[in-house]
Amino acid sequence: xxxxxxxxxxxxxxxxxxxxxxxxxxxxxxxxxxxxxxxxxxxxxxxxxxxxxxxxxxxxxxxxxxxxxxxxxxxxxxxxxxxxxxxxxxxxxxxxxxxxxxxxxxxxxxxxxxxxxxxxxxxxxxxxxxxxxxxxxxxxxxxxxxxxxxxxxxxxxxxxxxxxxxxxxxxxxxxxxxxxxxxxxxxxxxxxxxxxxxxxxxxxxxxxxxxxxxxxxxxxxxxxxxxxxxxxxxxxxxxxxxxxxxxxxxxxxxxxxxxxxxxxxxxxxxxxxxxxxxxxxxxxxxxxxxxxxxxxxxxxxxxxxxxxxxxxxxxxxxxxxxxxxxxxxxxxxxxxxxxxxxxxxxxxxxxxxxxxxxxxxxxxxxxxxxxxxxxxxxxxxxxxxxxxxxxxxxxxxxxxxxxxxxxxxxxxxxxxxxxxxxxxxxxxxxxxxxxxxxxxxxxxxxxxxxxxxxxxxxxxxxxxxxxxxxxxxxxxxxxxxxxxxxxxxxxxxxxxxxxxxxxxxxxxxxxxxxxxxxxxxxxxxxxxxxxxxxxxxxxxxxxxxxxxxxxxxxxxxxxxxxxxxxxxxxxxxxxxxxxxxxxxxxxxxxxxxxxxxxxxxxxxxxxxxxxxxxxx
Amino acid sequence: xxxxxxxxxxxxxxxxxxxxxxxxxxxxxxxxxxxxxxxxxxxxxxxxxxxxxxxxxxxxxx
Numbered sequence: 001x002x003x004x005x006x007x008x009x010x011x012x013x014x015x016x017x018x019x020x021x022x023x024x025x026x027x028x029x030x031x032x033x034x035x036x037x038x039x040x041x042x043x044x045x046x047x048x049x050x051x052x053x054x055x056x057x058x059x060x061x062x063x064x065x066x067x068x069x070x071x072x073x074x075x076x077x078x079x080x081x082x083x084x085x086x087x088x089x090x091x092x093x094x095x096x097x098x099x100x101x102x103x104x105x106x107x108x109x110x111x112x113x114x115x116x117x118x119x120x121x122x123x124x125x126x127x128x129x130x131x132x133x134x135x136x137x138x139x140x141x142x143x144x145x146x147x148x149x150x151x152x153x154x155x156x157x158x159x160x161x162x163x164x165x166x167x168x169x170x171x172x173x174x175x176x177x178x179x180x181x182x183x184x185x186x187x188x189x190x191x192x193x194x195x196x197x198x199x200x201x202x203x204x205x206x207x208x209x210x211x212x213x214x215x216x217x218x219x220x221x222x223x224x225x226x227x228x229x230x231x232x233x234x235x236x237x238x239x240x241x242x243x244x245x246x247x248x249x250x251x252x253x254x255x256x257x258x259x260x261x262x263x264x265x266x267x268x269x270x271x272x273x274x275x276x277x278x279x280x281x282x283x284x285x286x287x288x289x290x291x292x293x294x295x296x297x298x299x300x301x302x303x304x305x306x307x308x309x310x311x312x313x314x315x316x317x318x319x320x321x322x323x324x325x326x327x328x329x330x331x332x333x334x335x336x337x338x339x340x341x342x343x344x345x346x347x348x349x350x351x352x353x354x355x356x357x358x359x360x361x362x363x364x365x366x367x368x369x370x371x372x373x374x375x376x377x378x379x380x381x382x383x384x385x386x387x388x389x390x391x392x393x394x395x396x397x398x399x400x401x402x403x404x405x406x407x408x409x410x411x412x413x414x415x416x417x418x419x420x421x422x423x424x425x426x427x428x429x430x431x432x433x434x435x436x437x438x439x440x441x442x443x444x445x446x447x448x449x450x451x452x453x454x455x456x457x458x459x460x461x462x463x464x465x466x467x468x469x470x471x472x473x474x475x476x477x478x479x480x481x482x483x484x485x486x487x488x489x490x491x492x493x494x495x496x497x498x499x500x501x502x503x504x505x506x507x508x509x510x511x512x513x514x515x516x517x518x519x520x521x522x523x524x525x526x527x528x529x530x531x532x533x534x535x536x537x538x539x540x541x542x543x544x545x546x547x548x549x550x551x552x553x554x555x556x557x558x559x560x561x562x563x564x565x566x567x568x569x570x571x572x573x574x575x576x577x578x579x580x581x582x583x584x585x586x587x588x589x590x591x592x593x594x595x596x597x598x599x600x601x602x603x604x605x606x607x608x609x610x611x612x613x614x615x616x
Numbered sequence: 617x618x619x620x621x622x623x624x625x626x627x628x629x630x631x632x633x634x635x636x637x638x639x640x641x642x643x644x645x646x647x648x649x650x651x652x653x654x655x656x657x658x659x660x661x662x663x664x665x666x667x668x669x670x671x672x673x674x675x676x677x678x
Binding site for chain 1: 631632634635638639640641643644648650651655658659662663
């Protein structure tokens with residue numbers, strides 16, 4: 001019996017367990033390959049349970065089958081495939097979107113809703129899974145599978161495309177004498193003998209292999225599986241050949257960086273990451289997502305450079321690892337209250353989301369830290385900024401999270417190990433200007449978050465407005481506790497200053513020429529990032545005249561004044577901006593608008609409020 | 617790497633049963649109380665997906 005199994009009693013099933021060393025290796029993020037394999041084996045059991053649960057649902061209610069045959073036939077075909085070639089079933093169970101499909105379908109059944117296409121199509125995906133396993137096992141068989149908008153998915157292999165035909169809802173997949181056919185009753189598609197290549201009516205799931213020294217990362221670029229999205233099923237979005245070439249190049253370079261920067265993680269990576277869902281490039285930022293149901297996969301928009309892709313891959317690998325661990329251990333309670341500030345999200349987060357974010361960005365910080373030391377790579381300046389930014393961002397949240405009563409003993413142990421590794425990084429040297437830019441960017445975000453999600457006490461606001469209007473000194477207020485954050489934002493977000501800061505760090509030569517390409521960037525933002533703080537302050541005053549509610553202008557004014565002013569205005573605008581804006585709004589409504597916003601901020605002076613995130 | 621001992625219990629609510637050695641033909645007809653508990657557990661977990669499981673960053677970086 002493997003070391004990670006324990007038989008409870010002689011007649012009971014063993015259960016998946018994770019030992020201390022593996023648990024700690026995952027927490028450390030050092031990437032022990034054995035621990036990742038253990039998580040993958042647990043996911044296999046979990047997906048088998050979901051397969052059985054879905055089959056049970058359909059067996060009990062024949063109306064759920066739609067035009068397809070009895071689910072027992074699909075199950076029997078899966079069992080035949082396993083008996084003939086066990087690895088065929090293992091590949092299918094390891095396919096990330098088998099998990100996504102199962103979770104989505106269970107939700108439909110639980111809520112008795114249909115989803116993006118008829119419920120029987122989702123349930124009938126079981127038949128498509130069986131067909132895919134049987135093909136891999138080399139069996140002769142015949143089975144009907146659903147057609148969604150004229151496409152027949154064979155998970156992990158590819159997709160037969162007939163084109164939309166409302167009269168054709170199923171296709172027969174048959175394999176006889178080694179010849180595969182997909183037949184919708186009107187047309188027959190015969191995929192190539194090598195299913196990894198495209199053919200008439202056939203889109204293969206393409207594979208990209210990245211090699212760095214002895215380390216190989218083999219990844220499916222899956223743009224066809226209907227359950228590849230983190231949220232809802234989606235139709236195929238075929239990546240053009242030139243875009244595939246771009247991804248291949250980027251993946252190769254990113255893999256080389258991961259191997260150089262995080263060799264331990266690179267050891268574990270191939271065991272826990274097998275599929276990438278490509279999304280189009282987005283200006284000034286890589287977006288990525290993953291699902292705990294799709295262990296081994298990530299959705300990533302095409303980054304501009306391999307360092308950004310490497311960071312995204314490390315980030316999503318961290319999510320995958322933690323999602324797998326959470327299927328074996330409770331690390332925190334289920335409190336859904338959105339009460340935490342984090343630097344990586346604009347909205348307040350629940351404990352589960354914060355926990356995930358801490359782990360994912362801890363990995364990201366580790367990657368940038370290592371990359372910043374590689375003088376022969378062209379990313380040193382941006383890597384120094386990202387390292388300074390993420391080590392501080394994670395440390396801030398870690399300090400709050402570690403004292404939260406919602407953690408389990410395991411959760412505290414997990415976070416303690418992260419803190420022990422992260423803490424020394426805070427003292428590692430980063431160029432002064434870079435560290436300062438990172439701190440300012442974090443303060444910018446925190447102030448913007450307060451403006452949007454904290455609501456000041458109405459009585460305090462009224463008292464202050466009345467005192468200002470009467471020409472009195474600001475009343476003594478004592479300590480002002482923060483209210484619980486609300487998830488409803490008060491104002492739009494604008495992240496142009498952060499984008500500009502990154503542009504300046506990554507392309508200092510082209511910054512002046514290219515800053516206008518940054519979405520929503522204003523001349524005040526450009527002045528601020530260029531270090532012309534008085535000019536920036538004047539620009540933000542002008543923005544506030546046009547839009548007195550603008551969170552970006554309030555925090556921009558605070559940032560500029562904190563660098564150029566001598567009074568308390570800059571500080572109060574960054575640490576209690578929601579109070580300044582609320583009083584300003586009240587005065588404006590009463591017809592006694594201050595001459596400038598910073599006059600009011602100066603009058604408010606130094607305040608004692610709330611619990612800001614811990615500072616490094 | 618230190619000794620890989622089991623420090624604590626697994627997920628105390630419902631440990632995840634290990635089906636590594638259970639062939640599909642047997643799994644289809646298996647009907648033990650612990651399997652029923654395990655099925656109920658995964659169905660309940662999937663029915664209410666946890667927020668952290670899908671991520672939408674807004675920081676402009678991964």
